Structures are given as structure tokens and as C-alpha cells.
Amino acid sequence: MSDSKASLRREPAKALDPAEFIKANMRLAPVPALPEVRLYLAHPGSGLRRLLEPDDDSDETRPEPQPPYWAYAWAGGAVLARYVLDRPSIVAGKRVLDLGAGSGLVGIAAARAGARAVIAAEVDRNGIVALGLNAQANGVAIQIFEGDVTDGPPPAVELVLAGDVFYAQDVGQRMMPFLDRCLAAGIDVLVGDPGRAWLPRSRLCLLGEYQVPDVGGNGGGEPKPSAVFALVAEPG
Numbered sequence: 673m674s675d676s677k678a679s680l681r682r683e684p685a686k687a688l689d690p691a692e693f694i695k696a697n698m699r700l701a702p703v704p705a706l707p708e709v710r711l712y713l714a715h716p717g718s719g720l721r722r723l724l725e726p727d728d729d730s731d732e733t734r735p736e737p738q739p740p741y742w743a744y745a746w747a748g749g750a751v752l753a754r755y756v757l758d759r760p761s762i763v764a765g766k767r768v769l770d771l772g773a774g775s776g777l778v779g780i781a782a783a784r785a786g787a788r789a790v791i792a793a794e795v796d797r798n799g800i801v802a803l804g805l806n807a808q809a810n811g812v813a814i815q816i817f818e819g820d821v822t823d824g825p826p827p828a829v830e831l832v833l834a835g836d837v838f839y840a841q842d843v844g845q846r847m848m849p850f851l852d853r854c855l856a857a858g859i860d861v862l863v864g865d866p867g868r869a870w871l872p873r874s875r876l877c878l879l880g881e882y883q884v885p886d887v888g889g890n891g892g893g894e895p896k897p898s899a900v901f902a903l904v905a906e907p908g
């Protein structure tokens with residue numbers, strides 16, 4: 673083959689290493705309303721879309737990456753993290769599941785507040801990398817639950833912290849049966865949420881309210897009222 677033909681041959685697109693990408697393109701900064709926690713947060717120049725583009729060697733059996741929810745501190749997670757940091761006795765000495773962990777901010781707050789062990793459940797493969805980097809940046813240990821925790825029985829924990837997991841109907845519909853199994857197993861469930869559409873309001877008991885920034889802007893949008901609730905069992 674001539675040199676000119678060889679140079680026209682298309683090189684296979686190389687898969688980006690998510691950890692390298694995150695460290696190079698995101699900003700490690702304190703979370704607004706949670707100065708105790710630092711996260712790799714997206715900024716306008718992050719170009720996160722590049723992480724979502726499939727590479728030529730991509731394994732078609734792997735789930736498609738989702739929008740990069742993990743690149744932001746969501747109001748529901750921020751309010752729950754603030755609540756736990758302000759009341760460490762809620763988590764101290766307990767095994768805790770951070771459900772829908774995203775960046776891992778709730779689990780990191782629980783670990784900083786004295787949880788005995790923190791398991792993070794997250795289905796996005798880039799999110800799992802991000803929360804590992806975030807845990808490391810905050811000097812805490814977080815175990816990752818492999819797979820979709822909502823498919824099975826509750827893990828061995830005493831408390832579930834669910835930060836902003838009612839943002840979409842299908843997600844909420846997966847979460848609720850799992851959370852009900854947690855309650856039935858004697859596991860407490862706390863929910864942090866700014867009032868999203870699919871919040872199961874009739875099943876919640878208000879514990880506290882804060883103003884926290886929601887996603888948007890440079891790592892933090894406008895503050896909005898957000899709340900922490902205890903999930904209560906269905907009557908009867």
C-alpha cells in the first residue's frame with residue numbers, strides 16, 4: 673500500500689479513560705453549601721459530551737452511559753449531605769447505603785460524619801469512576817455496589833440515604849419497591865429532594881429544610897428550598 677493510502681486509513685477512535693478525563697477536564701472544588709466536601713465538578717469548558725461518545729471498540733453488551741448526572745451536586749443530595757454533616761449521630765457507627773450516588777457527595781458526607789462503612793450504588797460507569805475519585809479526594813473509603821442494587825434484596829446496612837433519586841418516573845418506579853424492601857428489613861431510609869415531580873409525597877415525613885444550590889452554572893445554580901424526609905411504610 674502506498675504511503676498516501678496508508679495515511680488515509682482511519683485510525684480507530686480510542687476510548688477515553690474516564691479517570692484521566694475527569695482529572696483533566698473537571699474542577700476539584702468545594703461544593704456550595706457543603707464546604708467540607710470537595711468534588712470534581714463540571715464547568716462550561718468540561719466538554720463532558722466527549723465521554724458519552726462510543727469508541728470503535730465499545731462492547732455493545734455494556735449499558736450506554738447516561739447523561740453525566742455524577743458531574744454535579746444535585747439539590748437532593750446536597751440537602752441530605754448537609755443534614756448528615758450537621759447531625760453526625762444519624763450515621764455514626766452505621767453501615768450506610770448511598771443510593772443513586774452520582775458524585776458520591778452523600779456517601780462522602782456520611783463517611784466524614786462517622787459512618788462505619790459506606791456503600792455507593794450507582795449504575796453509570798463514568799459515575800462510578802467519578803465517585804471513586806471524589807472519595808479519594810476527600811480521604812474517605814467508599815465501597816461500590818456492582819450492578820443495579822434495586823434488582824435484589826437490601827444489602828447489609830442500617831441506613832439508606834437517597835439523594836435526588838425521584839427526578840424521573842422510571843427511576844422512581846425502580847427505587848420504591850427496593851426502598852420498601854429496605855423498610856421491611858428494618859433499614860431506615862432518608863430521602864433528600866427539592867420537590868421533584870416523582871417524589872412519593874404521601875410516604876414521606878419531613879425532618880428538615882435547607883436552601884441549597886441545585887445543578888447548573890459553575891458547580892452550583894440558584895439556591896432553592898430542599899428537604900430531608902424519612903420514608904415511612906405504607907399503612908396497612
Ligand SMILES: C[S@@+](CC[C@H](N)C(=O)[O-])C[C@H]1O[C@@H](n2cnc3c(N)ncnc32)[C@H](O)[C@@H]1O
Pocket residue numbers: 738741742744745746747748749750771772773774775776777778793794795796799820821822834835836837839843846
Ligand atoms: C439526580 S442524580 C443524584 C446524584 C447524587 N445523589 C446527588 O444528589 O448529587 C441520580 C443518580 O441516580 C443514579 N441512578 C439511577 N438509577 C439507579 C439505580 N437503579 N441504582 C443506582 N443508581 C441509580 C443515576 O445514574 C444518577 O447518578
